[in-house]
Amino acid sequence: MPGIRRRALIDLDAFVANGPGDVLDARADAFGHGLELIAPAALEAGVREIVVSNERDAGVAIAAGFAAGTVRLDHEASGADARAYGLVGDGQPVLSLIGEVVALKRVPVDAGVSYGYTYRAPRPTTLALVALGYADGVPRLASNRAQVSVGGATFPLVGRIAMDQFVLDVGDAAIELGADAVLFGDPARGEPSALQWAGWTERDPLALTAGIASRVERSPR
């Protein structure tokens, strides 16, 4: 049934344009990009061999059209090709992580935000509640560090990230209830990048995307 929107939009044109090469490392559900979307695009891009993490993912690759002999199960593949996913150098970003603004609230100066009140509003401001949290793979380490884009502008993530939600300080911006909040996507659209988020959360960008939970719906952009 319809509920809160938690989405990862996958830009398959960008993936193909990045030139995934002959052998694609697609472990961990194509590093969280969704192997069911990535495997057919990889075939289209000329990938001849695909590396996956487990039997289930091998089945997904075979169902997408990879011959059984071209699917390799390998826990320890090294040198994962971050370029195919646009997560290194000048590749185009493939995955955008998008949450929904589910509440807006005007607060006075000094209003504490979220558990432990680790942020207090430095002035009267509007807080936007976004329905994604660490259970969705938004690492709690990003609390009071990260930036998130809403309606074409970028705002600081303030207070502690909770299991299912976090708060943005959007100042006096006119944000709509139900708006998309883009955690990371394409800097060319003014959105924060997965590389920035990887820095804020102290992990490899492929670990960041691979950690996006299954309750986030993957779909083609």
Add this chain to the structure above:
Amino acid sequence: MSARIEIDLEAFRQNVRALATIAAPARTMLAVKADGYGHGMLPIARAALQSGADSLAVLDAPAALALRDAGIDAQLFAWLHGRDTDFRAAIEADVDLGVSSLVELRRIGEAGAGRPAAVHLKIDTGLHRNGASPEDWPALVGEALAYQERGQVRLAGLWSHLADASPADDAAALAEFQAAVAVAAGIGVPMEGPDRPLLHLAASSAGIRMPEARFDLVRFGIAAYGVSPFDDVDARGLGMRAPMTMRASVIAADGGTVALDLGSADGVPPSVLGPSGSGAEVLLGGRRVSVTAVGIDTIEVAATASVGDEAIVFGPGDQGEPTAEEWAGWAGTIGDEILARASTRIPRIYLNE
């Protein structure tokens, strides 16, 4: 055997029994959001209802519908809603709904369901997430009463959530909650008799340490999953036992380095080796060994072992293995995040069903 997660449902039931005893005579609602804090929502929901909880907190309406579809007929509470949330389906499935604003109240009241919606009005007592601000509270209560008179809603609860910032902050929030309840009473919400709404404020932390915050019902979450909500005592100190054990197997051994068959995609936090981290350990061959790398599908530890040997990443601590609480400390986070991130791609095995 390869990597797997074991869930000891009897440990979970014992935790719930102990918490329900602490809360009594207040009722116990068990939070099963985020797929039962990573333990699997349905088995956890059933176990909670077998051991002293009489209601379940699910976060959002689709999760409540999934429990109804599985045959759970207990009271269910959902309080975070999106623009596309199907309130009519939730009301017709008898799901209690948290309401933070007039916008939400009107969507629920006008949902066109064939029965009144059970609504719990939320006052913001300082967390500044959702919940009505004190200046918006009288209008929200008044309009809910009007919808109730028309048979479109039933005012089933008044509630809030604490920030756990400090005892003084929580005491201030308690006073704000009591003030909001008094405002509601002044507007005409009955505080006696069969039609009075449930009052609920406390989760694990206040449920255990703040008796004056228990009111009619405590929404227990993390403590039932064997993680302490406090900084000054761990779960075992509270008499709670962790139901989850994460196990791994050695898949390669070379010199003094051993690879185990799970990694960050299974929920092992890579930040233990980052600037905010302080290293990590697993139990292998009866002793603690240091984690030297966290990959996507594997972790490396400094040890000598044979392929097929078993390791415990975290568990209740019986055999000297680390707990999720210890991993949280190493990763600069809280145990809730360690549990909620536990893999859904490796097998979950339920013990003592």
